[in-house]
Amino acid sequence: MTLFIQQLFNGFALGGVYCLAAIGLTLVFGVLRIPNLAHGSLYMLGAYVTYFFLTTVGVPYVAAIGIAALVLFCLGILLERLVFRPLQNSPHTHHMIAAIGAMFFFQAVAQAIWGADFRRMETPISGSLHILGAEISAQRIVIIVTAVVVLALLTWFIKRSIHGQTIEATEQDRTGAALVGINPSMVAMLTLGLSALLVTIAAGLVAPINLLSPTMGDSLNLKVFAIIILGGLGSLPGAIVGSFVLAIAETMTSTYISSAVGEVIAFVVLVAVLAIKPTGLFSKAVQR
Amino acid sequence: MNGLKNPRVIGTLVVLLLLALTPVVFGNENYIMRVVTVGLCSAIAVYGMNIILGFTGQLSLAQGGFFGIGAYAVGLLTTDYDWSFWSAFAAAVVGTAVIGYLSGLIALRTKDEYFAIFTMAIGFIIYLTISRWESVTHAHSGVNNVKFPEGGGILDFSTPTAMFYLVFVVLLVTVYITFAIRRSSVGRTLLTIRTSEDLADAIGVSVGMSKQLAFAASAVLGGVGGAFYATVVGFIGPDAASVDKTFEFLMFILVGGMGTVAGPLVGSMIVTYLFEFFQDFQAYRFIVLGPIIIALVIFAPRGIVGYLGGFVDKRNRKKRVEAARSEANSKSSAPHDTTDASASTHAERTK
Numbered sequence: 001m002t003l004f005i006q007q008l009f010n011g012f013a014l015g016g017v018y019c020l021a022a023i024g025l026t027l028v029f030g031v032l033r034i035p036n037l038a039h040g041s042l043y044m045l046g047a048y049v050t051y052f053f054l055t056t057v058g059v060p061y062v063a064a065i066g067i068a069a070l071v072l073f074c075l076g077i078l079l080e081r082l083v084f085r086p087l088q089n090s091p092h093t094h095h096m097i098a099a100i101g102a103m104f105f106f107q108a109v110a111q112a113i114w115g116a117d118f119r120r121m122e123t124p125i126s127g128s129l130h131i132l133g134a135e136i137s138a139q140r141i142v143i144i145v146t147a148v149v150v151l152a153l154l155t156w157f158i159k160r161s162i163h164g165q166t167i168e169a170t171e172q173d174r175t176g177a178a179l180v181g182i183n184p185s186m187v188a189m190l191t192l193g194l195s196a197l198l199v200t201i202a203a204g205l206v207a208p209i210n211l212l213s214p215t216m217g218d219s220l221n222l223k224v225f226a227i228i229i230l231g232g233l234g235s236l237p238g239a240i241v242g243s244f245v246l247a248i249a250e251t252m253t254s255t256y257i258s259s260a261v262g263e264v265i266a267f268v269v270l271v272a273v274l275a276i277k278p279t280g281l282f283s284k285a286v287q288r
Numbered sequence: 289m290n291g292l293k294n295p296r297v298i299g300t301l302v303v304l305l306l307l308a309l310t311p312v313v314f315g316n317e318n319y320i321m322r323v324v325t326v327g328l329c330s331a332i333a334v335y336g337m338n339i340i341l342g343f344t345g346q347l348s349l350a351q352g353g354f355f356g357i358g359a360y361a362v363g364l365l366t367t368d369y370d371w372s373f374w375s376a377f378a379a380a381v382v383g384t385a386v387i388g389y390l391s392g393l394i395a396l397r398t399k400d401e402y403f404a405i406f407t408m409a410i411g412f413i414i415y416l417t418i419s420r421w422e423s424v425t426h427a428h429s430g431v432n433n434v435k436f437p438e439g440g441g442i443l444d445f446s447t448p449t450a451m452f453y454l455v456f457v458v459l460l461v462t463v464y465i466t467f468a469i470r471r472s473s474v475g476r477t478l479l480t481i482r483t484s485e486d487l488a489d490a491i492g493v494s495v496g497m498s499k500q501l502a503f504a505a506s507a508v509l510g511g512v513g514g515a516f517y518a519t520v521v522g523f524i525g526p527d528a529a530s531v532d533k534t535f536e537f538l539m540f541i542l543v544g545g546m547g548t549v550a551g552p553l554v555g556s557m558i559v560t561y562l563f564e565f566f567q568d569f570q571a572y573r574f575i576v577l578g579p580i581i582i583a584l585v586i587f588a589p590r591g592i593v594g595y596l597g598g599f600v601d602k603r604n605r606k607k608r609v610e611a612a613r614s615e616a617n618s619k620s621s622a623p624h625d626t627t628d629a630s631a632s633t634h635a636e637r638t639k
C-alpha cells in the first residue's frame with residue numbers, strides 16, 4: 001500500500017510534467033493546425049538553458065527557470081516566424097518535415113554547446129515529506145504544486161485576459177477571428193512562444209530528477225504526442241486528462257510489471273484508444 | 289508520354305546508368321562501395337514511403353520500424369536459426385506484409401496529422417520491442433555476422449561489387465514497380481485520394497482498400513530495404529529501427545522529390561553523400577543540415593526531381609503555346625483563333 005501511494009504521487013508528478021508539455025503542444029495544434037514535432041527539443045533546450053543559468057551564471061533556481069522560460073518564449077516566437085509562417089499555406093506534411101529539421105538543428109546545437117554527455121542538475125530543493133506512510137521527495141511535491149498553479153494561471157490567461165482570448169478565438173475560427181480584428185499571425189507567434197515557455201517550466205522542474213542530454217526530449221516528444229492524440233488534438237481538457245492517465249499508467253506498470261512495459265504502455269494505450277475512437281477522447285469538430 | 293522522348297524517363301535512365309557504373313570507378317574502394325550500397329538499401333525503403341506519402345499524401349512515420357523488422361528478420365533468422373538468406377528474406381517480406389497490413393487496419397482509420405503521429409507511435413513500438421526484447425533480439429548488443437545472400441554456386445555475393453549489383457537489381461525492380469503503379473489505374477486512384485479523399489469516395493474509388501494496399505506495399509518495401517541493409521552491413525543494432533531512421537528517409541524523399549519516380553533514388557544518393565561529407569562533424573552536421581531541410585521545404589518543396597520536372601513542364605507548355613500561336617497565325621488572322629490560343633495557355637496554367 002505504501003508503495004502504491006508512493007507511486008501514485010510519482011505518477012501525479014510525472015503527469016504534471018507531461019501536462020505542462022502537452023498543453024503547449026495542443027494549443028499550438030489548435031491555433032496553427034501544426035503538430036510541432038520540435039516540441040521535445042524545445043523541452044530539451046529549456047532544460048539546458050535552465051541548467052546554464054543555474055550553474056554557469058549562478059542565479060537562484062526559480063529565477064533560472066523564469067529566465068529560461070523567457071528565453072524559450074522568444075525562441076518559440078522565432079520558430080513560428082522563421083519556420084512555420086512561410087509554410088502556412090503548404091500541406092501539413094511540410095510542417096512536420098520542417099519541424100523535424102528544427103528538431104535536429106536544436107539537438108545538434110545543444111550537443112555542440114554542452115556536449116553529448118549526461119549532465120546532472122543540482123537543486124536547492126531537498127528532503128522529503130511523509131504522507132500516509134509514503135516518502136515523497138520535495139521536488140515531486142513542488143512539481144505537482146507548480147503544475148496546478150501554472151494550469152490555473154493559464155486557464156485564467158486564456159479565459160479572462162484579452163491576449164488569451166484571442167488565442168481561443170483563433171482556435172475556434174481563424175477567419176472569424178481575423179474579421180473581428182485579431183491578427184492571426186500575432187496569435188500564432190504568441191501561442192508558439194507560450195508553448196515553449198510552458199515546456200521550459202516542465203523541463204526546469206523535472207531536470208533535477210532526470211539527467212540532461214541532447215536527446216532527452218525524444219521520448220518525451222513521442223509521449224506528449226501520444227497524450228494529445230489520446231485526448232484529441234487541440235483539446236485542453238483532453239491534454240490534461242491524457243497526461244495524468246498516461247503518467248499513472250506508466251508509473252504503475254513500471255513498478256508492478258517492468259520498466260520496459262512502462263515505457264511502451266503509453267503507445268499501447270494510444271493504439272487501443274484510436275482503434276475504438278480514431279479522433280481521440282475529447283475531440284472537437286476540427287475545421288479544415 | 290511517348291517513351292524515350294520524355295525528358296523525365298531519360299533523366300531517370302541517366303541516373304540509373306550513372307549508378308550502374310559506380311563499381312567500374314570505385315570497384316576497389318570497399319568503403320565507398322558499401323556506403324553507396326547502403327544508400328541503395330535506404331532508397332528501396334524510401335520508395336516504399338513514396339507510395340504512401342507521395343501518391344496518397346499520407347505521411348507514414350513507421351517506415352523506420354518496418355525497415356528494422358526486415359533487417360532483424362534476416363539478421364536473426366540467418367544467425368540464431370541458421371536459415372539461408374533467401375528463405376529469411378522471404379520471411380521478412382511476408383512478415384512486413386502481415387504486420388503492415390494489420391497495423392494499417394487501425395492506422396488508416398485515422399488520417400492526416402493523426403495518421404502521421406499514430407504511425408510514429410507504431411514505429412516507436414517496433415523500436416522499443418526490438419531494443420528491449422533481449423532474449424530474442426539481443427537488444428543493444430545487436431546481431432553480428434549476418435549471412436551473405438547465397439548465389440547458388442554461380443554467383444558470389446560476398447564481394448562488394450556483386451552485392452552492389454544485387455541490391456541495384458532489386459532497386460531497379462522497385463523503381464519499375466513505382467513507375468508501373470504511377471502509370472496504372474491504381475496509381476491514378478492513389479493520386480485521386482491525395483487530391484481529395486471525399487471526391488475519390490464520391491466517384492466510386494474504394495478509398496479504404498486502396499490506402500490499405502498502399503500502406504502494406506510501403507511496409508513491404510521498407511522490409512525489403514531493411515533485409516538487404518542487414519546483409520550488406522553484416523551487423524545490425526536497434527538503431528536500424530529507430531524513429532531517426534524514419535526521419536532520415538523523410539529527408540531523402542524530400543530532397544529528391546515526393547511522388548516522383550526518380551526522386552527517392554536521387555535524394556538518397558545526394559543526402560548519403562552529404563552525410564559522408566559531414567562525417568567528421570558527426571552530430572554537428574545537423575547544425576548545417578537542419579536549416580537546409582527547413583529551407584528546402586519552404587523554397588523547394590517539390591525536391592530536386594520535382595524542380596527539374598517543373599522545367600520540363602514549362603518547356604512543354606511553351607512549345608504547345610507556340611504551336612498554337614503559329615497555327616493561329618497561319619490561319620491568317622481570324623480573331624477568334626488568338627483567343628483560342630490564349631484560352632489554351634490559360635487552361636495549361638490552371639492545370
